[in-house]
Amino acid sequence: MSKNKFSLSDFLCKFYVYILLFVMYAPILLLIVYSFTDTKIIGKWGGFSLHLYKALFRDKEIMQAFANTFLVAVSSAVVSTILGTLGAIGIFYSGKRSKAFLEGLSNIPVMNAEIVTALSLTILFVFCGITFNFTTLLIGHVVLTIPFVVLSVRPKLMQMDPNIYEAALDLGATPSKALREVIVPEILPGVFSGFILSITLSLDDYIITAFTRDTAFQTLSTYVYGVTSKKGTLPPSLRALTTVITLIALVILIIVNIKSSKEKEK
Amino acid sequence: MAENIIIELKNVSKHFDQTYAVDNFNLYVKKGEFITFLGPSGCGKTTTLRMIAGFELPTEGQILLNGEDITLLPPYKRPVNTVFQKYALFPHLDVYNNVAFGLKLKRVPEGSKMRRLTTKEIDKKVKNALKIVDLEEYETRDISTLSGGQQQRIAIARAIVNEPEILLLDEPLGALDLKMRKDMQLELKEMHKKLGITFIYVTHDQEEALTLSDTVVVMKDGMIQQIGTPEDIYNEPKNAFVANFIGESNIYSGTVTGDKKVRFINHTFDCVDEFPKNEKVDVVIRPEDVHITKEGEGMASGKIVSKIFKGIHYEYIMMVGRNELVIVDTRNLEVNKTYGFDIEPDGIHIMKKELTANIYNDAYIDKNNRVVISESAFECDITSLVPGSTLDEDGYVLGPDGVRYDFTDADVIATIGLDKIEILDDDEAGIVRGEIVSIIYKGDHYQLTIRTGEDEDFVLDTEYTYDENDLVGLSVKAEDIKLTLKGEAKKYAKK
Numbered sequence: 001m002s003k004n005k006f007s008l009s010d011f012l013c014k015f016y017v018y019i020l021l022f023v024m025y026a027p028i029l030l031l032i033v034y035s036f037t038d039t040k041i042i043g044k045w046g047g048f049s050l051h052l053y054k055a056l057f058r059d060k061e062i063m064q065a066f067a068n069t070f071l072v073a074v075s076s077a078v079v080s081t082i083l084g085t086l087g088a089i090g091i092f093y094s095g096k097r098s099k100a101f102l103e104g105l106s107n108i109p110v111m112n113a114e115i116v117t118a119l120s121l122t123i124l125f126v127f128c129g130i131t132f133n134f135t136t137l138l139i140g141h142v143v144l145t146i147p148f149v150v151l152s153v154r155p156k157l158m159q160m161d162p163n164i165y166e167a168a169l170d171l172g173a174t175p176s177k178a179l180r181e182v183i184v185p186e187i188l189p190g191v192f193s194g195f196i197l198s199i200t201l202s203l204d205d206y207i208i209t210a211f212t213r214d215t216a217f218q219t220l221s222t223y224v225y226g227v228t229s230k231k232g233t234l235p236p237s238l239r240a241l242t243t244v245i246t247l248i249a250l251v252i253l254i255i256v257n258i259k260s261s262k263e264k265e266k
Numbered sequence: 267m268a269e270n271i272i273i274e275l276k277n278v279s280k281h282f283d284q285t286y287a288v289d290n291f292n293l294y295v296k297k298g299e300f301i302t303f304l305g306p307s308g309c310g311k312t313t314t315l316r317m318i319a320g321f322e323l324p325t326e327g328q329i330l331l332n333g334e335d336i337t338l339l340p341p342y343k344r345p346v347n348t349v350f351q352k353y354a355l356f357p358h359l360d361v362y363n364n365v366a367f368g369l370k371l372k373r374v375p376e377g378s379k380m381r382r383l384t385t386k387e388i389d390k391k392v393k394n395a396l397k398i399v400d401l402e403e404y405e406t407r408d409i410s411t412l413s414g415g416q417q418q419r420i421a422i423a424r425a426i427v428n429e430p431e432i433l434l435l436d437e438p439l440g441a442l443d444l445k446m447r448k449d450m451q452l453e454l455k456e457m458h459k460k461l462g463i464t465f466i467y468v469t470h471d472q473e474e475a476l477t478l479s480d481t482v483v484v485m486k487d488g489m490i491q492q493i494g495t496p497e498d499i500y501n502e503p504k505n506a507f508v509a510n511f512i513g514e515s516n517i518y519s520g521t522v523t524g525d526k527k528v529r530f531i532n533h534t535f536d537c538v539d540e541f542p543k544n545e546k547v548d549v550v551i552r553p554e555d556v557h558i559t560k561e562g563e564g565m566a567s568g569k570i571v572s573k574i575f576k577g578i579h580y581e582y583i584m585m586v587g588r589n590e591l592v593i594v595d596t597r598n599l600e601v602n603k604t605y606g607f608d609i610e611p612d613g614i615h616i617m618k619k620e621l622t623a624n625i626y627n628d629a630y631i632d633k634n635n636r637v638v639i640s641e642s643a644f645e646c647d648i649t650s651l652v653p654g655s656t657l658d659e660d661g662y663v664l665g666p667d668g669v670r671y672d673f674t675d676a677d678v679i680a681t682i683g684l685d686k687i688e689i690l691d692d693d694e695a696g697i698v699r700g701e702i703v704s705i706i707y708k709g710d711h712y713q714l715t716i717r718t719g720e721d722e723d724f725v726l727d728t729e730y731t732y733d734e735n736d737l738v739g740l741s742v743k744a745e746d747i748k749l750t751l752k753g754e755a756k757k758y759a760k761k
């Protein structure tokens with residue numbers, strides 16, 4: 001009797017998970033499938049065609065937005081990875097009381113609504129008389145991603161033997177040399193995942209981008225928002241675009257997973 | 267002699283916020299010496315070592331290396347190397363590169379210029395260092411594949427390869443198991459002989475300190491308790507703390523009754539130390555200095571109540587009246603039988619009693635006529651401040667001459683006897699709560715030191731057993747607090 005009950009609840013558990021996964025991935029799958037047909041609306045299958053992809057890669061506006069998005073993502077990720085890593089190390093080695101304070105402080109942006117960050121940045125730039133350009137956008141994205149770098153570097157620092165920095169000094173390394181040759185190699189995996197996290201956060205950001213960019217500068221998110229709000233419907237070529245972005249995200253995910261599983265083996 | 271001194275610490279103190287980790291530390295170390303800082307955790311031994319390494323800067327005082335002031339020199343400029351407690355090896359480098367780390371950064375003079383070491387020179391030194399620690403074939407091994415003992419050896423090799431003038435070792439054997447620790451102790455001693463480097467060693471293990479060192483520095487609460495050879499420290503402990511910390515010992519409260527005569531556990535014994543008559547003293551007797559005799563013989567007698575086999579000898583506990591006496595003897599004796607015992611005069615070590623009462627110099631009276639010690643208010647008999655006085659209905663002290671006194675905020679010295687403090691298991695129940703920081707067994711009672719959150723110590727005698735770090739409450743009866751007014755009572759008279 002009890003055995004039967006068990007398998008039923010087992011089945012329900014599994015069923016629930018599959019339903020959940022289906023709800024999560026169905027829209028994406030739908031988009032991917034319909035990116036290979038040339039119909040105006042989703043739901044009507046017009047035969048297999050790569051027309052949308054051709055149109056996508058011919059569309060100069062989309063391609064420009066695509067390039068812009070990656071430019072912002074990579075450059076802001078580089079800046080925030082460097083600053084965030086140094087910040088995390090600084091927090092880790094600071095005194096007990098200031099450590100708790102700084103850790104709390106660096107967590108606030110993660111919890112805070114993005115719109116608040118975006119608005120306050122805008123007000124700050126206007127207050128300082130800065131016109132919106134690529135730099136303001138970059139600053140915006142760095143502000144957005146830095147706390148996540150700090151968050152992903154911190155656990156690596158905590159796993160590390162805190163004495164190795166002193167050991168390096170003891171053996172004659174200057175503080176900066178000890179940092180480069182001993183601390184950084186130890187926390188590199190955390191730095192790397194912080195970098196990847198920054199890129200993905202920056203890639204799909206809309207709010208901060210919309211507030212801090214020069215209006216002529218289009219990223220994918222602002223472009224998509226622009227056309228959908230103008231035309232009201234989703235242009236078919238965006239289905240192809242979505243598929244490409246999903247593919248890129250998938251590749252990044254696979255790289256990260258391979259890297260972390262290799263680390264575990266070590 | 268002066269040129270023989272390699273490092274000297276002069277009046278070195280270190281405080282963190284308000285607490286003194288190291289308090290007025292004075293020490294010089296001779297070249298080639300093996301010196302050990304010994305003490306319980308939190309006694310400041312590691313902080314002192316870290317100041318010598320340069321990881322901490324002294325709040326006050328000076329550190330001289332070969333006569334030069336290095337107090338403020340950063341660690342990477344000091345010719346000392348450290349073996350860390352948890353090894354602190356670099357996990358991303360292999361054994362060879364861990365050992366070579368310091369050499370690659372080293373500059374040696376060549377003519378008027380400084381140059382790096384060549385790969386060949388480095389290679390030779392690294393191989394030699396690995397040979398000293400017996401790990402020649404491990405060059406390419408990953409640190410994570412090594413056992414604790416092997417990692418320890420690599421940590422030592424990584425330090426000695428730089429040929430430091432002083433090798434600092436911070437509880438280096440703490441993480442090893444007993445057998446390996448014993449082996450490493452011998453090897454360290456051997457290494458010290460071979461290399462001729464000065465070793466400064468930190469440990470809380472008294473046996474390790476006695477085995478390894480030329481000189482032992484016993485520390486407690488940031489202060490040096492005693493400096494001496496292992497024999498000195500063991501045979502002639504300066505106070506009850508040292509006696510209790512180093513080896514097994516029987517500690518009793520005694521009274522000097524005459525010329526080289528001391529009375530404790532209700533018997534009078536001959537001793538070799540001279541103290542003024544009627545002086546209250548602490549008496550230390552090592553278990554091996556008591557010789558058991560047949561019943562009826564010997565200076566005194568007692569009943570054996572416990573026997574433990576310890577391998578080479580038995581450890582007996584004998585009740586002498588109300589007092590316990592721990593004795594070691596190789597003979598197999600019977601439990602619950604009465605025996606006599608002798609103690610040779612030079613086996614009785616007498617020390618001046620450190621503390622006969624708790625004295626608080628910065629106590630004051632609050633507006634409710636209570637005395638405030640360590641931020642806690644104790645009921646007290648405030649009329650004792652003015653002889654023959656009484657308390658009037660308004661709470662003022664009424665003198666025999668009719669003068670009224672208001673002692674609010676008056677500074678007083680409060681004295682409480684060691685046997686007058688009541689200890690309570692419920693730490694919320696007393697007037698003040700604190701943590702037990704030290705326990706010394708004195709034959710028929712324990713002497714506990716309880717430290718409050720405000721860092722004030724209460725020392726008391728109790729018959730009951732407690733553990734270190736227990737939180738307890740303390741209370742004192744009003745009549746047991748002796749008050750002495752600072753300044754004259756006139757000052758507090760009400761007009």
